[in-house]
Amino acid sequence: MSKSKYDVQVNPDLCTGCLRCGLACSELYTGAFNPLLARIHVKVSGATCEILFTEECNACGVCADNCFFEALTKTRKEAQA
Amino acid sequence: MSPGGFAGNTIYVDLSTGVIEKRPLDLGLAEKFQGGLGLCIRLAHEAISPGRGALSPENPIVLGTGPLVGTHLPATSRLYAVTKLPTSGTVGWCGSGGVNFACMLKNAGFDHVVIRGRAERPVYLEIFNDDMKIRDAGHLWGKGVEETDAILWEKYGRPTGILAIGQAGENLVPFSMAFVEGLATLGRGGFGAVMGSKNLKAVVARGERGIRVADKKRYKEVSRAFLKSMREYPYLKEWQDLGLVKSFPLVPVEQYKAMKKRRVACVSCPVGCKDVVEIPDGEYRGLVKGTSSVINLYTPVIYGFKDYRESIRFMALLDDYGLDMFEFFGIMGFTAELTRRGIIPAQDVDPEIRVDSLASMSAWAEKISLRRGLGDLLAGGFPGILEALGPEAEPFAPSLVKGMHPYAGPGSSLPWDLFGTMELGQVLDPRGPHVGAGGSPTYFAKRPLEVFPKHLRRMGVPEGALGRILQKGEAEDEEGILRVGRLLRYSHRWFAILGSLGVCARAAINRFYSVSACAEMAEAVTGFPTDPETLELRADRSWTLLRIMNLRDGFSRNKQETLPDRWFREDGFKDYATGDPLRPETVEKMIEDYYGEWGWDLETGAPTPETIARLSLEEESKK
Structure with missing residues (x-):
């Protein structure tokens, strides 16, 4: 994730499993929508939720841009310094 | 392309x-x-x-x-x-x-x-x-x-x-x-x-295939603008947090917040209307239950359960068996009445039917699902019970439409009394009493008729039909008349448009969509030339074909689109606009309005030859 301008923060408690993050990510990097082809994997199982990123993830932040629930947010790295 | x-x-x-x-x-x-x-x-x-x-x-x-x-x-x-x-x-x-x-x-x-x-x-x-x-x-x-x-x-x-x-x-x-x-x-x-x-x-x-759109550039433009409008909707956060609890006082907000574990969304949904809750205390503490809405978990409370935690426990059981809660409770009430009347021998009813009791309802959910004892008879549903017990039982049955218990209306689980499109739709939907397809501005009780045109245009109601649906009163100060039957025709078409594209029809979502937005999305995604009129024509064709299939299978207006007497008693349905008691002849006229607006025969409900030609259904209508 080091080359990215962003840090992506994750709050699984707020995730609804809508997979909008994975849809947007897969479309950006493969040209087709499918959360299974994304660089972010979300598994909601009843009350629990797991959010993982693959090694290819470059923290571009498209997942956070498409999250409506604040389960994923992004901040500019410069802003944190 | x-x-x-x-x-x-x-x-x-x-x-x-x-x-x-x-x-x-x-x-x-x-x-x-x-x-x-x-x-x-x-x-x-x-x-x-x-x-x-x-x-x-x-x-x-x-x-x-x-x-x-x-x-x-x-x-x-x-x-x-x-x-x-x-x-x-x-x-x-x-x-x-x-x-x-x-x-x-x-x-x-x-x-x-x-x-x-x-x-x-x-x-x-x-x-x-x-x-x-x-x-x-x-x-x-x-x-x-x-x-x-x-x-x-x-x-x-x-x-x-x-x-x-x-x-x-x-x-x-x-x-x-x-x-x-x-x-x-x-x-x-x-x-x-x-x-x-x-x-x-x-x-x-x-599967690991992917879904591709026909026109990426246009898709990006359309989706970006649409998503922006959703993000800017001032009540979005409230919908996300509370969903249907927002407008359903049966579920106390504080109680909901105490048990809420997660809101769950279908793939791509920015609202998320489904719930996962956990009972916070009492005998069933720790029970986690997912549901299409937390308000469903309170249905037993409508029937008299005193403790919401027992209500959730029971709904977990009922859902696990895969039973329809509205029909289940309707049958329980009917069976209790038949037992009181001696039509079903009391010794066969073990345990006693008490619709407010977790123990009793749990036992009967099991007996019905597994067809044990008297549960085998009750598992036949209203038509099965009436067939087995004969005309003696009939006077004690609740309102029935197409063999099912309407779930909205007087004497039903959702006991509201204004007669809008969802309520009429329980009679005119081919599947029977279901309110899902009949959504319109009448979703919200007593909404003034002046606000209707904005929503009707969004649903694709043609300008020429607006005056037929919203009739002005004769005198200046007289209430307008809402022609519910005519409006329902367009509700069903709007539902068919959303359904054919794959868009959710729940109020929290469909409020953002319009027929023009749907046409733009359909064209960008599929590449098929699609304007609002084309989309409407396809939906008219589909809903009319569903009608044709039922006619082909022996459907008739008199046999199946009949009205329960219960709706017209003193404590029955009221006219949506005026609040006056509803009369059967008024609803019969609504049915004709509905047929007429579709271009179906007023007597039989069969699509006319002109309608079949307009919809290019000649081939299908012959089979």
Whole structure:
């Protein structure tokens, strides 16, 4: 994730499993929508939720841009310094 | 530009022979019927043989998703099924939030699945990456929905889509449903029993194909603007936090907040109307329950449960068996009355039926689902009970429409009394009493008629029809008249538009959509030339074909579109606009208004030759 301008923060408690993050990510990097082809994997199982990123993830932040629930947010790295 | 959106294939399976056949999607039909609900109806027209019973092997199940499903357009996850339903005996649509299933079915390579026949032994269907396999379900048979899902997720992992039935469906209870991942329901009217009659316990779907759109540039423009408008909606956060609790005072907000564990959304939905709750204290402390809305978990409270925690515990059980709660409670009340009257011997009713008691209701849910003792009789639903007990029982039955208990209206589970499109739709929807397709501004009680035109234009009501729907009063200060029948015709078309694309029709979502936005999205995603008029024509064609299929199967206005007397008593329904008591002749006129606005014969409800020609349904209407 080091080359990215962003840090992506994750709050699984707020995730609804809508997979909008994975849809947007897969479309950006493969040209087709499918959360299974994304660089972010979300598994909601009843009350629990797991959010993982693959090694290819470059923290571009498209997942956070498409999250409506604040389960994923992004901040500019410069802003944190 | 090649068509986008569609996965591009339909898969046919005959469970009697084990033959599986994959066919390329007929793009001509996809364009003519749009896809999703519309194409399910068209494929069912081809697959259903008139005169066959709902639970016969010849009755097919047609499952399908729309062309927008699998994209990131908001709330495009709907799953539809068309089949003959056992309670009403009519060919009906069944619809459900797709959760992960609809998206995963598309990514497995299929827009539609057509299931025929009856397997010799219990089976489930595994639909993965362009392939289908019939798998043994011996280890799942006899299990509830929750355990079935858990076993299948253990094997396949998440987010595999699962459509499954409980014991009630296995035992052909005509008020059983199928569940999508335990969170959404498919098929009030007995879809669960149709699956059970095929020895089909579940369908699982997962795939690594992707959904591509035809015009990327336009898709980006359309989706960006639409998503921005949703983000800027001032009440979005409130909808996300509270969902239907916001407008349903039965569930105290503080109580809801104390048990809320997670809001759950179908794939692509920015609102998320489903709930996972955990009982915070008491005997059932720690019980976690997922549901299509927390308000469903309070249904037993309407019937007299005193403790909401017992209500949730009971709904967990009822959902696990796969029973329709409205029909279940209606039958319980009816059975208690028949027992009081001595029509059912009291010694057969063990335990005593008490609709406010967890112990009693749990015992009866089990007896019905497993068809034990008197439960076997009650598992026949209202039509089965009335047939077995004869005319003696009839006067004590609640309001029935097409063999089912209407769930909105006086004496029903949702006891509101204003007669809008959802309420009339319970009579005119081919599947019977279901309010899902009849949405309109009358969703919200007593909304002033001045605000209607904005919403009606959004739904695609033509300018020429506005005056026919909203009639001015004769005097200046006289209340306007709302022609509910005419409005319902456009509600049904709007529902068919959303359903054929795969967009959710729940109020929290459909309020953002308009027919022009739908047309833009449909064109960008599929590449089929689509303006609002084309979209409307396709939806008219689909809903009219559903009508034609039912006429072909012996449907008639007098036999099936009849009105319960209970609606017209002193404490019955009221006119939506004026609040005056509703009269049967007024509703009969609404039915004619509905038929007339569709271009169907006022007496029979059959589409006129002119309508059939306008919709290019000549070929279908001959079969």
